[in-house]
Amino acid sequence: MRKDSRLSRVLHILVHLDAAEQAATSEQMAQMLQTNPVVVRRTMALLRERGYVQSSKGHKGGWSLAKPLAQITLLDIHQALGDSSVFTIGLTDEHTNCPIEHAVNAALKDVMDEAENLMIKRFGEITLDVLSQQFSKH
Template sequence: MRKDSRLSRVLHVLIHLEMADQPVTSDKMAEMLSTNPVVVRRTMALLRDRGYVRSSKGHNGGWSLAKPLDEITLLDIHKALGEASVFTIGLTDEHTNCPIEHAVNASLKDVMNEAEKLMLKRFGEITLDLLGAEFKT
């Protein structure tokens, strides 16, 4: 199963934006993340729609922060990216008539829901400025 690393990658980019003295292009971000600039633009547009970043066109254009990092939480970014499950563990649905599968899924679902609730609560308590604090001089 493939990991969803979008949250981690976007946090990485946002901290770089905070440290940049000018807007950063999608091409430059794509180079940093080893991905395609179209993927960067699509992802950054989700953040722009929520008011966390802004884009400027033309010479010296690119992406910059629209809000200070101390006003943005991990939960904000998680939600902006579409609120995918924080776990890549999935429940099986291959044997829908099997009572053992139902029992296993019910137990796993309860535990995963409880853990996700706690994790999202914690995400709401962590502002992005805390993530990049050790890099400030």
């Protein structure tokens, strides 16, 4: 199943940004992630909308943090990237009048909701400065 690696990638960028002295360009980040500047802008734009980063155009322009890492959680970034479900398991709703399908989907949904809620809770407990400190230890 295809994976969405935007969360992992953008977190990587944010921790680097924190360590950087000046704004980083999309071009630089793209090289770091072995991708394309436009892809970087697309993803970073979602974080800017929520006020986690800021961008400036022109000479000496680029991206920088708009908030300290200690004030951003994994959940914040996860949500900024869009709220599509985190599971590869999909429910079918082809026959909305089939009671068996209802029972099956209800059972699966219960479990998935519980697991997603746990994940969201944990993500909300982890701020990005912790990640930064973790790597500094080495």
